Amino acid sequence: MTQPLVTLLTDFGLEDGYVAAMKGVLATQAPDARVVDICHQIPPQDVRRGGFVWASAVPFFPPGTIHVAVVDPGVGSRRRILAAEAGGSLYLVPDNGILGLVLKRKEVRRVVCVGRGANFLEPLSSTFHGRDIFAPAAAYLARGGELQGLGNAVRRYAWLSAVRPSRRSLPGGRLRVKGEVLYVDRFGNALTNLVLDPSVALEELHCGELSFTSLAVTYASVPKGRPLVLVNSAGHLEVALRDGSVAERYGIEVGAPVVALWRR
Secondary structure (H helix, E strand, O other): OOOOEEEEEEOOOOOOOHHHHHHHHHHHHOOOOEEEEEEOOOOOOOHHHHHHHHHHHHHHOOOOOEEEEEOOOOOOOOOOEEEEEEOOEEEEEEOOOHHHHOOOHHHEEEEEEOOOOOOOOOOOOOOOHHHHHHHHHHHHHHOOOOHHHHOOEOOOOOOOOOOOOEEEEEHHHEEEEEEEEEEEOOOOOEEEEEEOOOOOEEEEEEEOOEEEOOOEOOHHHOOOOOEEEEEOOOOEEEEEEOOEOHHHHHOOOOOOEEEEEEEO
8 A cells, every 4th residue: 555554443432532632642743644434432441342342343454454453441451462464454453352352363474562662651550551652653654664663473362252052963853053242233233153054044043032033135125114134245144123123122232142143
């Protein structure tokens, strides 16, 4: 890319000046960089939710992008800050496992512990590493700095894995798959960790008090006010309500079990 591209994902919200402070540092130290906000409304300290949202957006950015994720419950502690290279792009993250929610291990080429080489802000705050370390490190990389210039290579670091559904074969060529709701979006749609297998057909799906025997194609496939289940843009099964919030009406929350029966 001729113009450096930096993305930001945080749990800072938009009511305070935290995101603006990070962007101010980037504008000062890497004025040529273009900054794109992925999301700043991750629930506080919710690393898994942050990873889910991050993973839904990162694949659509070009190689060479510098991705910064600051969902950091351990800020100011002895937890490390990592810079990683994978798929031709760079990632700056706290060492809390979020990297594993957006990448596969085999994609990671190298990882360093951030500790030098960038124009970190002084005095260093123990509560705002997003401004004082992450943003300067991203600016350093945007100016063409080398990954190894940020610190020493590390081989062991935290790695969270996506929650995987359990599967059990049943008589008659049927398959029982049990998963859960991973995320409720701003529309109140419940996004699950179940992925449609093209070799099978849906027989039943249960989520809370709701049951389905077929998949809808679009949200408008059912009358207004009716619940539905469909395959969303990420390829996952999603429980929704036509023109409403399925989470609010039926009390569906993150972690709610979802059980599907497939027939071959």
